[in-house]
Amino acid sequence: MNQKAVIPVEQIESIILLIRGQKVILDHDLAKLYGIPTKALKQAVRRNIKRFPSDFMFTLVQQEVAFLRSQIVTSKPGRGGIRYLPMAFTEQGVAMLSSVLNSDRAIQVNVEIMRTFVRLRQMLSAHKDLERKLVALEKKYDEQFKIVFDAIYALMAPLEKPKRKIGFEVKEKKASYTRKTKKTK
Secondary structure, three states: OOOOOOOOHHHHHHHOEEEOOEEEEEHHHHHHHHOOOHHHHHHHHHHOHHHOOOOOEEEOOHHHHHHHHHHHOOOOOOOOOOOOOOEEEOHHHHHHHHHHOOOHHHHHHHHHHHHHHHHHHHHHHHHHHHHHHHHHHHHHHOOOOHHHHHHHHHHHOOOOOOOOOOOOOOOOOOOOOOOOOOOOO
């Protein structure tokens, strides 16, 4: 049970993306993990399309691809970039891939991916439990520490500085200057 993983968990975690509110892995990333060309993976999926309903796999739209391209910094279209829109596989879609791709490596990679998804779910669950406990503590001790919270908020408030006037002020009046003119005859 303590076997060395085919692929490090960190590598799998780094390719899991959140698209349309679902955690997915893109076809080209899966193809790299399986050690096959992306074209072969897509071809296997298309031949068995009934195994991949929309909650298992979906094709990205052009706007999503453009957003990913700006986030991940991939090549420009027409210069060796992608020719077809990528497929995004959910956890169930990745599991279904093991029935489509019949190689030992595909099976080992799928096991590691499933373990990674489970690990991520456990981590999210732990964070939610911690958040609930903090909210409960805050409610419980809020009244007892109200004075402390008020003092902290008062210290955090920005100081009001008097506004500086723009321009200048004349503090003393100068004697008026009168010009003497020559009288003409």
